[in-house]
Amino acid sequence: MPDESWAVVVEGLVKDFPPVRAVDHLSFRVSAGEIFGLVGPDGAGKTTTMRVLAGVMAPDEGSAVVCGCDVVRDPEAVKQHISYMPQRFGLYEDLTVSENIRFYADLFGISRRQREQAAARLLAACGMSEFSGRLAGKLSGGMKQKLGLVCALIHTPRLLLLDEPTNGVDPLSRREFWAMLYELAAQGVTIVNSTAYLDEAERCHRVALMHRGRLLFCDQPQRLKQRLPGAVIAVVSPIAARLREELAHADGVHSVLLIGDALHLFVDDAARRIPQISRALDAKGLFYDEVVRITPTIEDLFVNAVTAQEPH
Amino acid sequence: MLARIWQFVVKEFFQVWRDPRTRFSLIVPPIIQIIVFGYAATFDVHNVPTAVFDQDHSQESRELISRFASSGYFKITQESGNGARINDLIDRGRITLAIRILPGFAEEIRKREDASLQVVLDGTDSNTALIALGYINQITQRYQQDYQRDYLNRIAPLASQRVPQVMLDERPWFNKNLEDKLFFVPGTIGSVLMVMVMTLTAFSIVREHEIGTLEQIMVTPIRPLEFILGKTIPYLMIALFELLIISLVGVMWFEVPLRGSIALLLAGSLLFIAGVLGIGLLISTLSNTQQQAMVVSFFFVQPAITLSGFGFPISSMPPVLQWLTYLDPLRYYLVVLRATFLKGLDFDLLWPQFVGMAVFALLTLSAAAARFRKTLD
Ligand SMILES: Nc1ncnc2c1ncn2[C@@H]1O[C@H](COP(=O)(O)OP(=O)(O)O)[C@@H](O)[C@H]1O
Ligand SMILES: [Mg+2]
Numbered sequence: 001m002p003d004e005s006w007a008v009v010v011e012g013l014v015k016d017f018p019p020v021r022a023v024d025h026l027s028f029r030v031s032a033g034e035i036f037g038l039v040g041p042d043g044a045g046k047t048t049t050m051r052v053l054a055g056v057m058a059p060d061e062g063s064a065v066v067c068g069c070d071v072v073r074d075p076e077a078v079k080q081h082i083s084y085m086p087q088r089f090g091l092y093e094d095l096t097v098s099e100n101i102r103f104y105a106d107l108f109g110i111s112r113r114q115r116e117q118a119a120a121r122l123l124a125a126c127g128m129s130e131f132s133g134r135l136a137g138k139l140s141g142g143m144k145q146k147l148g149l150v151c152a153l154i155h156t157p158r159l160l161l162l163d164e165p166t167n168g169v170d171p172l173s174r175r176e177f178w179a180m181l182y183e184l185a186a187q188g189v190t191i192v193n194s195t196a197y198l199d200e201a202e203r204c205h206r207v208a209l210m211h212r213g214r215l216l217f218c219d220q221p222q223r224l225k226q227r228l229p230g231a232v233i234a235v236v237s238p239i240a241a242r243l244r245e246e247l248a249h250a251d252g253v254h255s256v257l258l259i260g261d262a263l264h265l266f267v268d269d270a271a272r273r274i275p276q277i278s279r280a281l282d283a284k285g286l287f288y289d290e291v292v293r294i295t296p297t298i299e300d301l302f303v304n305a306v307t308a309q310e311p312h
Numbered sequence: 313m314l315a316r317i318w319q320f321v322v323k324e325f326f327q328v329w330r331d332p333r334t335r336f337s338l339i340v341p342p343i344i345q346i347i348v349f350g351y352a353a354t355f356d357v358h359n360v361p362t363a364v365f366d367q368d369h370s371q372e373s374r375e376l377i378s379r380f381a382s383s384g385y386f387k388i389t390q391e392s393g394n395g396a397r398i399n400d401l402i403d404r405g406r407i408t409l410a411i412r413i414l415p416g417f418a419e420e421i422r423k424r425e426d427a428s429l430q431v432v433l434d435g436t437d438s439n440t441a442l443i444a445l446g447y448i449n450q451i452t453q454r455y456q457q458d459y460q461r462d463y464l465n466r467i468a469p470l471a472s473q474r475v476p477q478v479m480l481d482e483r484p485w486f487n488k489n490l491e492d493k494l495f496f497v498p499g500t501i502g503s504v505l506m507v508m509v510m511t512l513t514a515f516s517i518v519r520e521h522e523i524g525t526l527e528q529i530m531v532t533p534i535r536p537l538e539f540i541l542g543k544t545i546p547y548l549m550i551a552l553f554e555l556l557i558i559s560l561v562g563v564m565w566f567e568v569p570l571r572g573s574i575a576l577l578l579a580g581s582l583l584f585i586a587g588v589l590g591i592g593l594l595i596s597t598l599s600n601t602q603q604q605a606m607v608v609s610f611f612f613v614q615p616a617i618t619l620s621g622f623g624f625p626i627s628s629m630p631p632v633l634q635w636l637t638y639l640d641p642l643r644y645y646l647v648v649l650r651a652t653f654l655k656g657l658d659f660d661l662l663w664p665q666f667v668g669m670a671v672f673a674l675l676t677l678s679a680a681a682a683r684f685r686k687t688l689d
Contacts, residue, residue, distance in 0.1 A: 056530045057688050075687070079533045090525030094330045095323065106319035107532035151528075 006065075007032045007159050007190035008053060013062035015048050015213075022048040023059070024213035030192055030206075032158075035185050037204030038194040039302075045213040046194035047087055050163045053192065054084035067158050083157035087164050089148030093137030097128065100136050101151055108155040115154065122150040125183075126176055142173035149180065160184065162193035166200060178203055198299040209302055216305045225296050228304060230254070231270035232296040235263040235277065237288035246286065250277060255307040257300060264294070266304045316534055320542025324516070328550065337511075338550065339557065342504045346558045349500040350566045357443045359387040362409040365395040370418030376429075376455055380411065385447045398432050408434045409444055421459065497562045498649035499622045502642055504558055505581070506588050507613055509551050513592030514609040516543055517684070518599045530686040540681040544589050551585040552578075562653075571656030580648035580662070583669035587641040590676025597683045616640050621647075644668040 008030040015023040023045045030036040038046045051057035053066050055075030064071045069078040091100055098119065105115040123129045126146040131139065136147060145165060152160065162181075166174045181191055185205075193204070201207045202221045209216040209224070217224050237243055240263045247265060248256045252273045254266040267273040270293040278291050296304075328334050362380070366373050381388045386409065391397070398410040412430040420427040431448055433441045457477075520526040529539070559577075562568045570577075591612060599605035618624070619633060620642035626634055637643045644665040651657040659666070 051527075051688060054531045056527060056686060076533070079531055082531065084528075084531040086524060086527045088524040090520070090523060090528035092323065092327065092525060093523070094327050099323070099326065103319055103323050104528070104532065106315050107529065107534050109315065109533070 005031060007034070007067060008036075008192060009063075009065045010049075010053075011063045013049065013052060013064060014060045015045075015052065015057070016060050021213050023052070025062070026210070026213065026215055027062075028208050028215060028218050030190060032190050033185055033188050035181060035191045035193070035203070035205045037201045037207035038192065038210060039196075039198065039201040039204075039207045040194075040210035041196055043212070044196075044210040046196075046210060047163055048213075049210075050084070050086075050161050050192070050194060053159075054082060054161050055079060056084075081158045082161060083152040083155065083159075084161040085148050085152040085163060085165055087167070089145065089151075091136040091144060091147060091151070094135065096133050096135055097123075097139070097147055098132040100147060101132075101154055104151040105154045110155055118154055118156075119150070122153055125180055126150065126173075142169040145169050146173065146177065149177065153184070157189060159190045159192065162191065164194055164196065166195070166197075198297060198302065209305065211302075211306050216302070224301055228266075228296045228301050230266060230268045232294055232300050233265050233267055233270055233274055233277070234290075234292055234294045235265065235281075235288055236261060236290050236292075237263070237286075239287060243281070243286060243288070246281070246284070247277065250280060252276070255304055257303045259299070264296075264300055264303075266300070313535075313538060316538050317542045317545070320539070321546045324543065324546035328512075328546070334512075338508070338554065342508060342554055342558050343561055345504045345507075346497065346500050346561050347565065349504075350497050350562070357385060357440050357447075360385060360409055360440065360444050361407045362386040362388050362411060363391045363398070363401055363407045364388050365391050365393065365398075365410065365412040367394060367415045368413045368417040372418035372421055372459075373413045376413070376452070377411075379451050379455055380448075383447065383451055385444065395430070402432070402434045408437070408440065409448075411448070494566075494568055494654060495650075497566050497568045498653045499620075499646055501555070501558050501562060502584070502620070502645045502649050503617045503622055505551060505554055505585065506616065506642055508554050509547060509585055509588040510592050510609045510613055512547050512550065513543070513589050514595045514599075514605040515602050516547070517593060517596035518602050518605045521600070522602060527688060530688070534686075536681050536684045536686065539684055540593060540677065543593055544586070544677065547589055547592075548582065548585055551589075552581065555581050555585075568653055570653055572652030573658070576659060576662070577648070577652040580645060580652070580666060580669065583666060583673055584641055584645040584648075586673035587669055587676055590673055590678075590680055591641075593680035594676055594683060597680055616642050619643065620645075638668070639672075641669055641672045644672075 006029050008028075010029070011027050013023050013026040014021070026045070026049060028036075038049060040046055048057065052059050052064055053071065055066075055071045055078045058075070059072060062072075066078045067081040069081070071078050092103070095103065101119045102115065105119075110118070119132075120129070123132060126149070128143060128146060128150070131143065136144065139147060145168070149162075149165065152162075166177055169177065181193070185191055195201055204221065206218065206220050207224065208218040217227065219227070235243060235247065238261060240258060240261050243263055244256055244258055247253060247263060250265075250273075252268045254268075256266075257264040265273075265277070274291050274293065278288075281288055281291075328338070364377055364380070366377060377388070377390075380386050389407075395410065395412045398412070401407045401410065410432040412432070414428065414430065417427050417429070429452060431445070433445060435441045517526065520529070559570075563570055592609065595605055595608045595612070599608060619626075619629075619637045619640045621637070622642070626637050626643070629637070647665045648662055648669075651662055
């Protein structure tokens with residue numbers, strides 16, 4: 001009996017593209033109305049997972065129940081309830097904005113009146129009302145992405161699957177895009193979206209960090225940060241890249257991450273290591289602005305988890 | 313269901329029509345092809361480059377050479393010397409044919425001995441060589457008959473009246489003047505149509521795969537049959553439009569008659585187009601890239617035209633190939649085209665061709681629908 005409070009239930013999902021295992025015993029659940037993020041670098045298996053959920057790819061093992069439909073056994077049943085926006089949304093560049101919308105609306109069997117209302121509302125929401133007669137190929141990257149979302153939302157799905165929806169989108173459009181997602185979630189639509197950017201991940205209600213097909217963590221962004229063992233200290237310096245060599249093998253440092261002009265060091269104990277590192281740098285005459293303890297970002301968490309998993 | 317198919321049809325039409333390259337390629341190349349084929353595709357030979365080595369320099373030899381020259385089949389250059397250069401001329405491709413009249417030719421004829429004529433042929437193009445040889449035989453035989461009659465006239469004017477001769481009285485049906493264009497134009501209509509439909513449809517699905525719209529379509533509730541119909545109907549209509557254009561060129565420009573019923577021609581064309589569409593869509597669902605689709609469709613179209621009887625008669629093919637031709641929809645369609653254009657035959661004679669094409673269309677279209685999976689593996 002499928003549990004209706006879960007929009008997505010994934011158990012032990014495996015997908016092989018020999019010799020690569022794209023998804024490796026992945027399990028997670030998404031509750032209805034949630035914005036859930038699949039987060040990981042390229043090749044983590046996000047797209048493959050999305051495709052399984054959308055019912056366009058059969059997994060090798062495991063089960064996936066989406067909106068109460070078993071997508072492994074009957075991939076067609078789920079298609080009435082979901083919308084899927086692939087990483088590269090399939091727009092017909094030689095059709096206009098409204099022709100694209102109309103095409104997808106008819107494939108979903110939307111009546112004309114419903115279509116016109118929904119299209120007007122959605123185009124207005126993303127500031128594209130005046131472009132409805134323009135060829136899709138002549139839109140900017142951000143507008144194409146928004147048109148993709150409009151097409152995906154032209155029927156009212158219970159679950160929206162978005163594969164890296166804001167990739168290549170300018171910050172302003174990105175903000176509008178997220179505003180639309182929050183509004184949808186408020187109306188009860190469940191959203192699963194994937195991203196390789198950790199700042200995007202922080203906007204989700206809950207995230208699953210993926211690496212090489214495996215799930216590293218799955219929790220709320222804030223809680224994930226608290227899980228980081230030890231602490232993160234930042235060494236801010238104009239020569240941060242050079243300091244990396246010096247500090248990578250210092251006592252108590254697990255791993256090092258260079259972000260802008262700062263080095264993030266994962267250490268066992270901040271109170272003990274900050275003075276130790278400052279002294280070491282002073283002794284060698286290496287210049288730095290400051291050495292401070294910081295709140296870890298998801299990126300920190302991610303890098304630490306990955307390096308912990310595979311010690312070089 | 314109908315709305316979904318209809319929307320597909322509309323979409324495909326828009327796409328074909330808005331792309332200037334596709335629009336151009338729908339109209340201009342077929343017309344050029346049919347015109348080029350109408351003129352170029354001919355079995356007949358004219359102006360075969362021929363070198364004549366007249367080593368006899370007699371009235372008789374000159375008379376024979378002038379008969380060759382005035383026939384129009386040969387473009388004659390007189391060469392001096394004993395013919396040692398023949399090899400060289402043929403190797404360089406200057407001539408296809410060399411005729412050598414040996415010294416003493418007239419002498420022998422006058423003495424009523426057998427006089428001989430040497431002919432060297434470049435057999436690389438065996439068709440041309442054979443046909444040219446046929447004309448040479450004809451011309452020399454005619455020359456011989458005339459010479460004999462002259463001779464008889466001179467020695468026994470009365471007897472010569474009674475020498476019997478067998479005359480061949482030819483009556484070619486359906487193509488009275490045996491014009492090659494009448495044979496080739498209907499065939500060209502068939503093969504041009506096949507090439508057009510193939511190029512349009514072989515790309516149509518794999519292109520959507522490449523631009524990513526196919527993945528999008530897969531997550532909609534559309535059924536494979538709806539998808540295939542949505543892809544079939546527009547191209548069927550476009551192909552009928554093609555048929556109209558190239559048939560008009562055939563009838564108006566080349567004055568090919570249309571003796572049979574237009575309805576029959578249309579019905580046969582619909583079945584043929586449906587079959588080629590089926591193959592094109594099947595290739596498109598099986599390909600991962602447009603390049604693959606292009607290569608595979610090329611490997612279908614080439615043998616399909618060769619085996620169809622377009623240029624080479626099926627009855628002269630080895631049995632295995634003859635059997636293979638039954639898998640070729642163009643084979644059936646060419647019969648229908650020639651029968652409706654040139655012969656004006658009716659359905660009661662043509663139904664086996666219709667059955668052949670219908671079976672082909674049914675098999676390929678259902679294979680395409682069955683192969684079209686809504687999954688990405
Ligand atoms: N259709 C496919 N054929 C072969 N390998 C694939 C295919 N799709 C994905 N992969 C491989 O599976 C792994 C995961 O890919 P993907 O799911 O696209 O990751 P992500 O979306 O996180 O970048 C990668 O190593 C990729 O090369
Ligand atoms: Mg991806």
